[in-house]
Ligand SMILES: *[C@@H]1O[C@H](CO)[C@@H](O)[C@H](O)[C@H]1NC(C)=O
Ligand SMILES: *[C@@H]1O[C@H](CO)[C@@H](O)[C@H](O)[C@H]1NC(C)=O
């Protein structure tokens with residue numbers, strides 16, 4: 001894996017990350033469709049959004065088709081006919097969040113099988129073994145995740161220190177470091193000192209990439225920004241910085257300004273299920289009856305397969321069509337997923353282009369101007385966070 005920066009300032013990153021399945025432009029949003037919400041896009045549809053790195057869940061792949069089948073097939077790229085890059089999570093977070101009865105001990109995450117209730121254990125070694133079989137280009141360490149809002153300082157420290165010990169076990173268990181890039185995950189909740197301490201410990205392990213974990217768990221946006229701004233200046237210039245679980249357009253744009261360059265979130269596909277389209281003017285609920293006779297595309301000027309006219313090789317889907325199909329959940333959800341994933345990827349492409357062309361502050365100002373009727377409505381956390389990196393949202 002290699003990273004080359006296109007701009008000299010690592011504070012606002014634009015780079016090319018070269019992975020085993022081809023180059024990926026950063027900053028990037030990685031789509032993730034959870035099995036629980038809806039069928040993922042087909043590989044062709046995903047490719048058409050410009051996606052060159054998607055996130056798949058180790059937990060789901062481990063359950064179905066399972067490690068034996070994956071090993072026989074030669075991994076997840078073959079399984080789904082995807083020739084670009086894949087990042088897999090460790091599986092731990094999904095277990096802790098999906099299975100109420102999961103317990104964490106030094107050994108690993110103990111849980112009851114969702115199939116038959118038998119006790120099972122996910123260790124750092126199992127997680128890496130599964131990800132090695134999946135063959136993903138980027139693999140994540142198993143970490144001890146605690147919601148940032150937890151008031152239990154002792155438990156927070158335990159989780160942070162255990163995550164470091166688990167990283168060492170992951171590194172030792174990893175059988176293919178030359179083709180699969182292991183990322184560490186920085187923990188420490190909202191405690192800036194603990195985050196810094198964890199960052200120092202993690203950096204000593206010299207993994208190819210670095211992730212910041214545990215955020216987007218209901219903390220105030222101010223606190224989120226403080227954690228990201230405290231960590232990014234400590235990171236080496238030539239390693240990707242992935243903030244996990246981030247996906248609202250404003251959060252993405254502000255986080256890039258704070259020095260992060262990889263993101264993922266289930267929200268774009270999840271919200272599609274409720275009839276919501278993400279647009280540059282905010283969210284649009286197409287179930288609303290007012291769209292029944294609305295024959296425009298989901299968003300004017302959008303280049304996604306749905307919105308593009310038939311002349312341009314698109315589907316020419318109208319808001320009215322989605323409104324009519326809202327009851328048939330899968331059709332509308334599928335189309336909106338295509339649009340929403342495109343929106344997120346296109347947003348990151350535009351952010352990147354503006355950085356390369358040295359007009360990122362102007363881009364951010366325009367982005368917020370499109371999203372809110374007046375500057376008075378801009379969220380204070382965003383204005384404050386951007387001020388810290390010398391971007392004045394109120395400037396015109
Ligand atoms: C992998 O992730 C992509 C993007 O979310 C999705 O379309 C695809 O269905 C996923 N594959 C599996 C096997 O879960
Ligand atoms: C988790 O711990 C609780 C309390 O010690 C116990 O009752 C439960 O069975 C444990 N669950 C698993 C999956 O080990």
Ligand SMILES: [Zn+2]
Nearest residue numbers: 302304307339
């Ligand atoms: Zn569109």
